[in-house]
Amino acid sequence: MNIIIDNIKTNYVVEGEGETILMLHGWGSNLMPFQPLIKHLSNYYKVYALDLPGFGQSEEPNTPWCVDDFVHFIISFTKQMGITDAILIGHSFGGECIIKLANIPTLPFQINKIILMGSAGIRHPKTMKQKMKIRMFKLGKWFLKLKPIQLLYPDALEQFQSKSGSADYRLATPLMRQSFVKVINEILDESYFTNIKPSTLLIWGENDTATPLCDGQYMEKTIPDAGLVTIKNAGHYVFLDQAFTVHKVIDSFLNIKE
Known part of the structure; x- marks a missing residue:
């Protein structure tokens, strides 16, 4: 489906009924890789996923954006969809956007829980x-x-x-x-992680080279209510590499009982 958000034609999907889940994809990706997870979770929740501006079938912004611009766009999307509270799931860059969302004190919707899969947000010193x-x-x-x-x-x-x-x-x-x-030059200091209040599940592929496992270990130590699950034989797209295992881990975190 298409909708105009902040003058940008935006592609999104919504499936299922119940409590809201909002899914945010990584840089260079789109909502399509989420399809198996959307299909699974839509049996229990109302799941929204969108192509962020400049990705998938959504239009590019008119000017180069930083992380905050994407974050403000996501907020506009939630307002237009009438989302008042949600579980947030983010992969890679989508996870970085969630980290920033969780640090906004006047956020117009409530974050119930957070799931970060191979989340970006930590910059390593260059060799x-x-x-x-x-x-x-x-x-x-x-x-x-x-x-x-x-x-x-x-x-x-x-x-x-x-x-x-x-x-x-x-x-x-x-x-x-x-x-x-602009995005990769932005550095999130430790306070961005220590300020996250919702219960947070961290899912990482042990072979992730884009956002290495040490990033997940750092987030587990600094986010107050966080737990890390490391998935064997999986890389950056952990939710595709080991879909069955990831679905079961998420089910446990969300107390889904089949």
Whole structure:
């Protein structure tokens, strides 16, 4: 289904009846990978999932966004859907948005519980190799932005950017690349985690390389009411790699009895 939220055409799904669950996907993804989990949980809850702006079938924002812009958009979505309280489930970047939502004292809806799967939000110090790669990338961008070079090779900068950086950066449109840079440059200090009040379930794939298991271990230590479940033989998309196990873990946390 499509709806206009803050002047952005937004794709979303809603399935089931009962208490509300809101699911937020990761960067570079969309609501589709959530489908098996949506199908499972919609037997017991009213489940909402949306494509965040710039992903899936939702339109891009007009300007590059930071994390707070996505958070404010999510709040607008809940208002338009009439959501007054919800269980929040987030994967990767969606989890980072939930962490920020949980730190807003005037949030217009109540967070009942939180489930974070391979959540983003922790930035690790860059290695010397990574720092050198960034410097070379910036130097290349500076050179290709020079007017004489742009006149001679008008497509060179776009081609250079599309072959550089992480997969999330390379696969993004020029505007979403700028958003990506804003997002990854934001650092959440410890207070963002210690301020989370709702009971929180952390689900991590033991082989997650995008948001390593140590991130989940850190969140378990710093979020007051948190428990970490490590899933074997699973990576960043833990809810797809080991769907049956993840569903059972979530059922236990939500007290679902079949």
